[in-house]
Amino acid sequence: MKSLAELAAIKERMKDKVAIREGSGALRVVVGMATCGIAAGARPVLGAFVEEINRAGLTEKVTVTQTGCIGICQYEPVVEVFEDGKEKVTYVKMTAEKAARVVAEHIKGGKIVEEYTIGNK
């Protein structure tokens, strides 16, 4: 059984990192989680981003947040990537598999996955 002692150990490990993180987070991944997004499959997309970003060791640099409906429901699940000093990138009709590729190529590699962006639809 999972114990609170295990949680306390996680806390000890995280304590130092939290201080470093304040003020960082240059890259923000925002997943649309309104009724339209959820119905279209946003939940596994969000899960994939969180997992892949952690797997890639990018949690210090990247934050994953949720937002409501941005008004392009027919393109849901929609994911926006905000990076300091760069134009926003909007990915549409996302899946967990596409999310993994966006993390590998865009978030980690710095190269936008053009074929998934809204301009390509």
Add this chain to the structure above:
Amino acid sequence: MKELSLNILDITQNSITAGASEIAITLDEDAAGWLTLVIADNGCGMTEEVLRRVRDPFYTTRTTRKVGMGISLLQLAAEQTGGALTIDSVHESVDPLAHGTTLRATFDTKSIDFPPLGDIVDTLCVTIQGHPEIDYVYTHTTSARTVRLNTAELREVLCDVSLGEFAVIEWIREYLTEQYEAKNSTHNE
């Protein structure tokens, strides 16, 4: 919505938007096969005018568009099984101390139209990850077991560390999954 857990994910966002600091999600399955879902929050609540119109699919609190489907979809899901949806709400202007909204939906799980509950653990993890500052109390009771999560208890252990940290979310995921997988047992910490 293909799974009831997706409706729950959606409806919980309403509590978050209402500024709730505490959200209780309760699932209760009785021996006759009726499932009662209760989502109760201490958010700003709704005025009588809003409460009257909230189940209308062409009503929304949004100002940028004129439809809001979330509650209508859940109501439809409940009624298709022969169940019902009710909402009680106290707006903060009526009672500045004890305000909030309680939504209750009942489902006949024996009905062919009952949507599967689906991945409720993922719904909880996604909700907590999105808004780790809120306290959540989750209880799912069946004849076989009771699954519980109270984030206030976790917060006492975590102090300054956010509930939204990946390692913490994964701990919560396993904590809940273990309880669901435990056969015929009532979990006691």
